Amino acid sequence: MTSNGFDTAHFPLRRGSRSVKWDTLASKYGRDDLIPLWVADMDYPSPPCIQEALRKAVDFGVFGYFAPPASYQDAFIAWEQTRHGVTPKREWLRFTPGVVTGIYWSISALTTPGDSVAILTPCYYPFMDAVKDTGRSLVCSDLVHTDHGYTVNLADLEEKFQTRQVKMLLLCSPHNPVGHVWTKDELLGILELCRRYDVLVVSDEIHQDIVFNGHEHLSCLRFPEYLDRMILLTSGSKTFNIAGLQNSFAVIPNDALGQKFDAYVKTVRIKKGVSLGYVAAEAGFREGAPWLEEVLEYLKGNYDLLKKTLTDALPGIHIDPLESTYMIWVDLSAYVKPEQVVEVVQNQARLAVDFGFWFWPEGQVPAGDTHIRINVAAARENVALAADRLAAAIQGLK
Numbered sequence: 001m002t003s004n005g006f007d008t009a010h011f012p013l014r015r016g017s018r019s020v021k022w023d024t025l026a027s028k029y030g031r032d033d034l035i036p037l038w039v040a041d042m043d044y045p046s047p048p049c050i051q052e053a054l055r056k057a058v059d060f061g062v063f064g065y066f067a068p069p070a071s072y073q074d075a076f077i078a079w080e081q082t083r084h085g086v087t088p089k090r091e092w093l094r095f096t097p098g099v100v101t102g103i104y105w106s107i108s109a110l111t112t113p114g115d116s117v118a119i120l121t122p123c124y125y126p127f128m129d130a131v132k133d134t135g136r137s138l139v140c141s142d143l144v145h146t147d148h149g150y151t152v153n154l155a156d157l158e159e160k161f162q163t164r165q166v167k168m169l170l171l172c173s174p175h176n177p178v179g180h181v182w183t184k185d186e187l188l189g190i191l192e193l194c195r196r197y198d199v200l201v202v203s204d205e206i207h208q209d210i211v212f213n214g215h216e217h218l219s220c221l222r223f224p225e226y227l228d229r230m231i232l233l234t235s236g237s238k239t240f241n242i243a244g245l246q247n248s249f250a251v252i253p254n255d256a257l258g259q260k261f262d263a264y265v266k267t268v269r270i271k272k273g274v275s276l277g278y279v280a281a282e283a284g285f286r287e288g289a290p291w292l293e294e295v296l297e298y299l300k301g302n303y304d305l306l307k308k309t310l311t312d313a314l315p316g317i318h319i320d321p322l323e324s325t326y327m328i329w330v331d332l333s334a335y336v337k338p339e340q341v342v343e344v345v346q347n348q349a350r351l352a353v354d355f356g357f358w359f360w361p362e363g364q365v366p367a368g369d370t371h372i373r374i375n376v377a378a379a380r381e382n383v384a385l386a387a388d389r390l391a392a393a394i395q396g397l398k
Protein backbone atom coordinates (compact mmCIF):
# COMPACT_ATOMS: atom_id res chain seq x y z
CA MET A 1 0.00 0.00 0.00
CA THR A 2 1.42 3.41 -0.95
CA SER A 3 1.20 6.52 1.23
CA ASN A 4 -1.87 7.57 -0.75
CA GLY A 5 -3.58 4.24 -0.34
CA PHE A 6 -3.31 2.90 -3.87
CA ASP A 7 -2.74 -0.77 -3.13
CA THR A 8 -1.56 -2.62 -6.24
CA ALA A 9 -0.83 -5.79 -4.30
CA HIS A 10 -4.37 -6.31 -3.02
CA PHE A 11 -7.02 -5.43 -5.53
CA PRO A 12 -10.35 -6.91 -4.46
CA LEU A 13 -11.87 -9.75 -6.45
CA ARG A 14 -14.84 -8.15 -8.16
CA ARG A 15 -16.50 -11.29 -9.42
CA GLY A 16 -19.61 -11.77 -7.33
CA SER A 17 -19.68 -8.12 -6.18
CA ARG A 18 -22.65 -7.14 -8.41
CA SER A 19 -20.26 -5.52 -10.89
CA VAL A 20 -21.54 -4.90 -14.42
CA LYS A 21 -18.06 -5.50 -15.79
CA TRP A 22 -17.49 -8.82 -14.01
CA ASP A 23 -20.91 -10.23 -13.27
CA THR A 24 -22.85 -9.72 -16.50
CA LEU A 25 -20.42 -11.41 -18.88
CA ALA A 26 -22.69 -14.35 -19.60
CA SER A 27 -25.64 -12.19 -20.61
CA LYS A 28 -23.50 -9.75 -22.59
CA TYR A 29 -21.04 -12.09 -24.31
CA GLY A 30 -22.72 -15.47 -23.93
CA ARG A 31 -19.89 -16.85 -21.79
CA ASP A 32 -18.47 -16.22 -18.37
CA ASP A 33 -14.84 -17.27 -18.79
CA LEU A 34 -13.56 -13.97 -20.19
CA ILE A 35 -11.15 -11.40 -18.76
CA PRO A 36 -13.42 -8.36 -18.40
CA LEU A 37 -11.81 -5.38 -20.12
CA TRP A 38 -14.94 -3.59 -21.26
CA VAL A 39 -17.17 -1.26 -19.12
CA ALA A 40 -15.28 1.93 -18.28
CA ASP A 41 -14.64 1.55 -14.60
CA MET A 42 -11.45 0.63 -12.76
CA ASP A 43 -10.86 -2.63 -10.90
CA TYR A 44 -9.35 -0.59 -8.05
CA PRO A 45 -10.87 0.56 -4.76
CA SER A 46 -11.69 4.27 -4.59
CA PRO A 47 -9.30 6.54 -2.68
CA PRO A 48 -9.11 5.98 1.09
CA CYS A 49 -10.43 9.53 1.68
CA ILE A 50 -13.66 8.48 -0.06
CA GLN A 51 -13.90 5.18 1.75
CA GLU A 52 -13.42 6.95 5.09
CA ALA A 53 -16.03 9.61 4.33
CA LEU A 54 -18.51 6.93 3.30
CA ARG A 55 -17.73 4.79 6.34
CA LYS A 56 -18.44 7.75 8.58
CA ALA A 57 -21.74 8.40 6.85
CA VAL A 58 -22.71 4.71 7.02
CA ASP A 59 -21.73 4.47 10.68
CA PHE A 60 -23.95 7.43 11.44
CA GLY A 61 -26.72 5.17 10.26
CA VAL A 62 -29.50 7.61 9.41
CA PHE A 63 -30.37 7.81 5.73
CA GLY A 64 -33.25 10.27 5.71
CA TYR A 65 -33.71 13.13 3.22
CA PHE A 66 -30.39 14.74 2.44
CA ALA A 67 -29.48 18.41 1.94
CA PRO A 68 -26.28 18.69 -0.15
CA PRO A 69 -23.96 21.08 1.72
CA ALA A 70 -22.39 24.11 0.04
CA SER A 71 -19.02 22.48 0.73
CA TYR A 72 -19.81 19.88 -1.95
CA GLN A 73 -20.03 22.50 -4.68
CA ASP A 74 -17.00 24.30 -3.21
CA ALA A 75 -14.94 21.13 -3.50
CA PHE A 76 -15.90 20.69 -7.17
CA ILE A 77 -15.25 24.35 -8.00
CA ALA A 78 -11.84 24.20 -6.31
CA TRP A 79 -10.99 21.02 -8.25
CA GLU A 80 -11.91 22.65 -11.54
CA GLN A 81 -9.82 25.69 -10.61
CA THR A 82 -6.69 23.86 -9.58
CA ARG A 83 -6.74 21.07 -12.15
CA HIS A 84 -8.38 22.72 -15.13
CA GLY A 85 -7.89 26.45 -14.67
CA VAL A 86 -11.61 27.31 -14.81
CA THR A 87 -14.00 28.67 -12.23
CA PRO A 88 -17.57 27.46 -12.73
CA LYS A 89 -19.95 29.79 -10.93
CA ARG A 90 -22.17 28.26 -8.30
CA GLU A 91 -25.32 29.35 -10.14
CA TRP A 92 -24.16 27.44 -13.25
CA LEU A 93 -24.15 24.08 -11.44
CA ARG A 94 -26.86 21.46 -11.69
CA PHE A 95 -27.01 17.93 -10.33
CA THR A 96 -27.42 14.99 -12.68
CA PRO A 97 -27.30 11.35 -11.53
CA GLY A 98 -24.94 10.49 -14.38
CA VAL A 99 -23.31 12.18 -17.31
CA VAL A 100 -25.35 10.12 -19.77
CA THR A 101 -28.51 11.24 -17.99
CA GLY A 102 -27.21 14.79 -18.42
CA ILE A 103 -26.98 14.16 -22.17
CA TYR A 104 -30.57 12.90 -22.32
CA TRP A 105 -31.77 15.87 -20.26
CA SER A 106 -29.83 18.40 -22.37
CA ILE A 107 -31.24 17.01 -25.61
CA SER A 108 -34.76 16.88 -24.20
CA ALA A 109 -34.61 20.34 -22.67
CA LEU A 110 -32.87 22.24 -25.43
CA THR A 111 -33.96 20.68 -28.72
CA THR A 112 -37.29 19.46 -30.04
CA PRO A 113 -38.27 16.04 -31.43
CA GLY A 114 -37.06 15.65 -35.00
CA ASP A 115 -34.14 18.08 -34.54
CA SER A 116 -30.75 16.93 -35.75
CA VAL A 117 -28.09 16.22 -33.14
CA ALA A 118 -24.51 15.56 -34.25
CA ILE A 119 -21.79 13.33 -32.86
CA LEU A 120 -18.22 12.58 -33.92
CA THR A 121 -17.85 8.90 -34.75
CA PRO A 122 -16.55 6.49 -33.59
CA CYS A 123 -18.40 7.57 -30.48
CA TYR A 124 -19.27 6.26 -27.01
CA TYR A 125 -22.49 4.45 -27.90
CA PRO A 126 -24.90 5.97 -25.32
CA PHE A 127 -24.57 9.24 -27.28
CA MET A 128 -26.33 7.50 -30.17
CA ASP A 129 -28.91 5.94 -27.85
CA ALA A 130 -29.64 9.36 -26.36
CA VAL A 131 -30.33 10.91 -29.75
CA LYS A 132 -32.52 8.02 -30.89
CA ASP A 133 -34.35 7.48 -27.59
CA THR A 134 -35.36 11.14 -27.45
CA GLY A 135 -36.74 11.03 -31.00
CA ARG A 136 -34.07 13.28 -32.49
CA SER A 137 -32.26 12.65 -35.74
CA LEU A 138 -28.68 11.36 -35.51
CA VAL A 139 -26.00 13.02 -37.63
CA CYS A 140 -22.51 11.47 -37.64
CA SER A 141 -19.26 13.04 -38.70
CA ASP A 142 -16.37 10.57 -38.81
CA LEU A 143 -13.06 11.49 -37.22
CA VAL A 144 -10.06 11.12 -39.49
CA HIS A 145 -6.94 9.22 -38.57
CA THR A 146 -3.63 10.86 -39.48
CA ASP A 147 0.02 10.17 -38.64
CA HIS A 148 -0.59 12.17 -35.45
CA GLY A 149 -3.67 10.24 -34.37
CA TYR A 150 -7.32 11.16 -34.70
CA THR A 151 -8.72 14.59 -35.49
CA VAL A 152 -12.04 16.15 -36.45
CA ASN A 153 -12.95 16.58 -40.10
CA LEU A 154 -14.13 20.19 -39.93
CA ALA A 155 -15.15 20.34 -43.59
CA ASP A 156 -17.37 17.30 -43.16
CA LEU A 157 -18.79 18.62 -39.89
CA GLU A 158 -19.60 21.95 -41.52
CA GLU A 159 -21.27 20.20 -44.42
CA LYS A 160 -23.40 18.20 -41.96
CA PHE A 161 -24.26 21.34 -39.97
CA GLN A 162 -25.39 23.03 -43.18
CA THR A 163 -27.27 20.25 -44.89
CA ARG A 164 -28.86 18.66 -41.81
CA GLN A 165 -29.69 21.85 -39.87
CA VAL A 166 -27.96 20.49 -36.78
CA LYS A 167 -29.17 22.02 -33.49
CA MET A 168 -26.78 20.39 -31.03
CA LEU A 169 -23.35 18.78 -31.04
CA LEU A 170 -22.52 16.11 -28.46
CA LEU A 171 -18.78 16.50 -27.99
CA CYS A 172 -16.77 13.91 -26.10
CA SER A 173 -13.74 15.66 -24.61
CA PRO A 174 -11.42 13.81 -24.15
CA HIS A 175 -12.83 11.48 -26.76
CA ASN A 176 -14.00 7.96 -26.00
CA PRO A 177 -13.18 5.52 -27.66
CA VAL A 178 -10.09 6.91 -29.42
CA GLY A 179 -8.63 8.55 -26.29
CA HIS A 180 -7.85 11.84 -28.00
CA VAL A 181 -7.34 15.07 -26.02
CA TRP A 182 -8.64 17.87 -28.23
CA THR A 183 -6.13 20.63 -28.85
CA LYS A 184 -6.96 24.32 -28.59
CA ASP A 185 -7.03 24.66 -32.37
CA GLU A 186 -9.33 21.69 -32.79
CA LEU A 187 -11.70 22.97 -30.12
CA LEU A 188 -11.70 26.48 -31.55
CA GLY A 189 -12.42 25.04 -34.99
CA ILE A 190 -15.37 23.04 -33.66
CA LEU A 191 -16.73 25.85 -31.47
CA GLU A 192 -16.47 28.42 -34.22
CA LEU A 193 -18.49 26.19 -36.53
CA CYS A 194 -21.07 25.78 -33.77
CA ARG A 195 -21.30 29.55 -33.38
CA ARG A 196 -21.59 30.10 -37.12
CA TYR A 197 -24.38 27.55 -37.53
CA ASP A 198 -26.04 28.29 -34.16
CA VAL A 199 -25.41 24.82 -32.75
CA LEU A 200 -25.49 24.18 -28.99
CA VAL A 201 -22.57 22.22 -27.57
CA VAL A 202 -22.92 19.53 -24.93
CA SER A 203 -19.37 18.76 -23.85
CA ASP A 204 -19.01 15.44 -22.01
CA GLU A 205 -15.80 15.83 -20.03
CA ILE A 206 -16.14 12.82 -17.75
CA HIS A 207 -12.58 11.71 -18.64
CA GLN A 208 -11.12 15.16 -17.93
CA ASP A 209 -8.74 13.92 -15.24
CA ILE A 210 -7.46 10.74 -16.90
CA VAL A 211 -4.87 12.46 -19.05
CA PHE A 212 -1.26 11.41 -19.72
CA ASN A 213 2.11 12.33 -21.20
CA GLY A 214 1.87 16.10 -20.86
CA HIS A 215 -1.41 16.41 -22.74
CA GLU A 216 -3.63 19.13 -21.33
CA HIS A 217 -7.36 18.66 -21.24
CA LEU A 218 -8.98 21.97 -22.14
CA SER A 219 -12.32 22.44 -20.42
CA CYS A 220 -14.94 24.01 -22.66
CA LEU A 221 -15.17 26.70 -19.96
CA ARG A 222 -11.74 27.88 -21.16
CA PHE A 223 -13.45 29.46 -24.18
CA PRO A 224 -15.44 32.39 -22.78
CA GLU A 225 -16.63 33.64 -26.16
CA TYR A 226 -18.60 30.43 -26.65
CA LEU A 227 -19.97 29.96 -23.14
CA ASP A 228 -23.46 31.07 -24.06
CA ARG A 229 -23.98 27.93 -26.15
CA MET A 230 -22.24 25.44 -23.88
CA ILE A 231 -23.35 22.72 -21.47
CA LEU A 232 -20.47 21.04 -19.68
CA LEU A 233 -21.17 17.60 -18.23
CA THR A 234 -18.64 16.11 -15.86
CA SER A 235 -18.21 14.10 -12.70
CA GLY A 236 -15.74 12.57 -10.28
CA SER A 237 -17.04 9.17 -11.34
CA LYS A 238 -14.18 8.16 -13.66
CA THR A 239 -11.57 10.13 -11.72
CA PHE A 240 -12.24 8.36 -8.41
CA ASN A 241 -14.01 5.22 -9.65
CA ILE A 242 -17.36 6.06 -8.06
CA ALA A 243 -19.70 5.64 -11.05
CA GLY A 244 -21.99 3.40 -8.99
CA LEU A 245 -22.73 6.32 -6.67
CA GLN A 246 -24.46 8.34 -9.39
CA ASN A 247 -23.30 11.88 -8.84
CA SER A 248 -22.49 14.24 -11.72
CA PHE A 249 -22.62 17.88 -12.72
CA ALA A 250 -24.17 19.82 -15.55
CA VAL A 251 -22.53 23.24 -15.78
CA ILE A 252 -24.63 25.74 -17.72
CA PRO A 253 -23.27 29.29 -17.95
CA ASN A 254 -26.14 30.69 -20.04
CA ASP A 255 -29.02 31.57 -17.74
CA ALA A 256 -31.73 31.07 -20.38
CA LEU A 257 -30.42 27.58 -21.23
CA GLY A 258 -30.16 26.84 -17.51
CA GLN A 259 -33.80 27.77 -17.01
CA LYS A 260 -34.91 25.54 -19.86
CA PHE A 261 -32.84 22.71 -18.43
CA ASP A 262 -34.43 23.21 -15.00
CA ALA A 263 -37.92 23.34 -16.48
CA TYR A 264 -37.32 19.99 -18.18
CA VAL A 265 -35.79 18.37 -15.09
CA LYS A 266 -38.84 19.46 -13.10
CA THR A 267 -40.98 17.27 -15.35
CA VAL A 268 -38.89 14.17 -14.62
CA ARG A 269 -38.83 14.94 -10.89
CA ILE A 270 -35.29 13.90 -10.13
CA LYS A 271 -33.91 16.49 -7.82
CA LYS A 272 -31.02 15.39 -5.75
CA GLY A 273 -29.89 11.81 -6.12
CA VAL A 274 -28.29 9.73 -3.41
CA SER A 275 -26.70 11.17 -0.25
CA LEU A 276 -23.65 8.88 -0.37
CA GLY A 277 -22.85 10.07 -3.88
CA TYR A 278 -22.38 13.61 -2.60
CA VAL A 279 -20.28 12.43 0.33
CA ALA A 280 -17.97 10.46 -1.97
CA ALA A 281 -17.65 13.15 -4.64
CA GLU A 282 -16.85 15.87 -2.11
CA ALA A 283 -14.19 13.76 -0.39
CA GLY A 284 -12.60 12.88 -3.74
CA PHE A 285 -12.52 16.43 -5.07
CA ARG A 286 -11.14 17.66 -1.75
CA GLU A 287 -8.50 15.05 -0.98
CA GLY A 288 -8.23 12.56 -3.84
CA ALA A 289 -5.53 14.21 -5.98
CA PRO A 290 -2.46 12.34 -4.65
CA TRP A 291 -4.25 9.01 -5.08
CA LEU A 292 -5.20 9.96 -8.65
CA GLU A 293 -1.55 10.70 -9.51
CA GLU A 294 -0.58 7.17 -8.46
CA VAL A 295 -3.43 5.61 -10.41
CA LEU A 296 -2.39 7.53 -13.54
CA GLU A 297 1.15 6.17 -13.20
CA TYR A 298 -0.19 2.64 -12.86
CA LEU A 299 -2.54 3.04 -15.83
CA LYS A 300 0.30 4.32 -17.95
CA GLY A 301 2.33 1.25 -16.96
CA ASN A 302 -0.57 -0.97 -18.03
CA TYR A 303 -0.83 0.80 -21.38
CA ASP A 304 2.93 0.44 -21.93
CA LEU A 305 2.78 -3.27 -21.10
CA LEU A 306 -0.19 -3.89 -23.41
CA LYS A 307 1.37 -1.99 -26.27
CA LYS A 308 4.82 -3.57 -25.91
CA THR A 309 3.50 -7.11 -25.63
CA LEU A 310 1.21 -6.73 -28.63
CA THR A 311 3.60 -4.86 -30.88
CA ASP A 312 6.57 -7.14 -30.02
CA ALA A 313 4.49 -10.14 -31.05
CA LEU A 314 2.60 -8.44 -33.88
CA PRO A 315 4.48 -5.41 -35.24
CA GLY A 316 1.62 -4.50 -37.56
CA ILE A 317 -0.85 -3.87 -34.75
CA HIS A 318 -1.64 -0.19 -34.41
CA ILE A 319 -2.11 1.59 -31.08
CA ASP A 320 -1.89 5.39 -30.96
CA PRO A 321 0.31 7.05 -28.31
CA LEU A 322 -1.48 7.39 -24.98
CA GLU A 323 -3.29 10.72 -24.52
CA SER A 324 -6.34 10.11 -22.37
CA THR A 325 -8.74 7.59 -20.83
CA TYR A 326 -7.84 4.09 -19.73
CA MET A 327 -9.54 2.58 -22.78
CA ILE A 328 -7.11 1.70 -25.53
CA TRP A 329 -8.28 1.71 -29.16
CA VAL A 330 -6.46 -1.08 -30.92
CA ASP A 331 -6.46 -1.60 -34.69
CA LEU A 332 -6.12 -5.27 -35.64
CA SER A 333 -6.47 -4.74 -39.39
CA ALA A 334 -2.96 -5.96 -40.24
CA TYR A 335 -3.84 -9.45 -39.04
CA VAL A 336 -7.56 -9.97 -38.57
CA LYS A 337 -10.46 -9.74 -40.99
CA PRO A 338 -13.55 -7.90 -39.74
CA GLU A 339 -15.59 -11.10 -39.67
CA GLN A 340 -12.91 -12.81 -37.53
CA VAL A 341 -12.64 -10.19 -34.78
CA VAL A 342 -15.28 -11.53 -32.40
CA GLU A 343 -14.16 -15.13 -32.83
CA VAL A 344 -10.49 -14.33 -32.25
CA VAL A 345 -10.82 -11.84 -29.41
CA GLN A 346 -13.79 -13.23 -27.54
CA ASN A 347 -13.76 -16.96 -28.21
CA GLN A 348 -10.07 -17.67 -28.68
CA ALA A 349 -8.28 -15.04 -26.56
CA ARG A 350 -11.28 -15.06 -24.19
CA LEU A 351 -11.36 -11.32 -23.62
CA ALA A 352 -14.45 -9.22 -23.03
CA VAL A 353 -13.70 -5.98 -24.86
CA ASP A 354 -15.77 -3.35 -26.63
CA PHE A 355 -15.85 -4.10 -30.33
CA GLY A 356 -15.18 -1.26 -32.74
CA PHE A 357 -18.49 -1.66 -34.55
CA TRP A 358 -20.35 -0.75 -31.33
CA PHE A 359 -19.14 2.84 -31.79
CA TRP A 360 -21.00 3.64 -35.01
CA PRO A 361 -24.70 3.40 -35.73
CA GLU A 362 -25.77 0.16 -37.33
CA GLY A 363 -25.21 0.33 -41.07
CA GLN A 364 -22.62 3.12 -40.79
CA VAL A 365 -19.61 1.17 -39.54
CA PRO A 366 -16.73 1.85 -41.96
CA ALA A 367 -16.15 -1.16 -44.20
CA GLY A 368 -13.36 -3.33 -42.86
CA ASP A 369 -13.28 -1.93 -39.34
CA THR A 370 -11.32 -4.20 -37.01
CA HIS A 371 -10.88 -2.06 -33.91
CA ILE A 372 -11.34 -3.21 -30.36
CA ARG A 373 -11.34 -1.07 -27.21
CA ILE A 374 -9.46 -2.53 -24.27
CA ASN A 375 -9.96 -1.16 -20.76
CA VAL A 376 -6.59 -1.36 -19.02
CA ALA A 377 -7.85 -0.15 -15.62
CA ALA A 378 -7.33 -3.69 -14.41
CA ALA A 379 -4.76 -5.50 -12.30
CA ARG A 380 -1.44 -5.56 -14.15
CA GLU A 381 -1.39 -9.35 -14.25
CA ASN A 382 -4.75 -9.35 -16.02
CA VAL A 383 -3.47 -6.87 -18.60
CA ALA A 384 -0.39 -9.06 -19.11
CA LEU A 385 -2.50 -12.20 -19.45
CA ALA A 386 -4.91 -10.46 -21.83
CA ALA A 387 -2.08 -9.17 -24.03
CA ASP A 388 -0.45 -12.63 -24.15
CA ARG A 389 -3.71 -14.34 -24.99
CA LEU A 390 -4.61 -11.83 -27.68
CA ALA A 391 -1.16 -12.08 -29.28
CA ALA A 392 -1.31 -15.89 -29.23
CA ALA A 393 -4.83 -16.00 -30.66
CA ILE A 394 -3.87 -13.69 -33.52
CA GLN A 395 -0.63 -15.57 -34.19
CA GLY A 396 -2.72 -18.74 -34.33
CA LEU A 397 -4.49 -17.33 -37.38
CA LYS A 398 -1.37 -17.40 -39.50
Ligand SMILES: Cc1ncc(COP(=O)(O)O)c(C=O)c1O
Nearest residue numbers: 040098099100101124176204206
Ligand atom coordinates in the same frame (compact mmCIF):
# COMPACT_ATOMS: atom_id res chain seq x y z
C1 LIG B 1 -17.64 9.59 -22.49
C2 LIG B 1 -18.46 8.97 -21.41
N1 LIG B 1 -19.53 9.64 -20.96
C3 LIG B 1 -20.30 9.12 -19.98
C4 LIG B 1 -20.01 7.89 -19.42
C5 LIG B 1 -20.91 7.32 -18.37
O1 LIG B 1 -21.28 8.29 -17.49
P1 LIG B 1 -22.38 8.04 -16.39
O2 LIG B 1 -22.17 6.68 -15.83
O3 LIG B 1 -22.11 9.14 -15.43
O4 LIG B 1 -23.68 8.17 -17.07
C6 LIG B 1 -18.90 7.18 -19.86
C7 LIG B 1 -18.60 5.86 -19.30
O5 LIG B 1 -17.95 5.07 -19.89
C8 LIG B 1 -18.11 7.74 -20.88
O6 LIG B 1 -17.04 7.10 -21.35
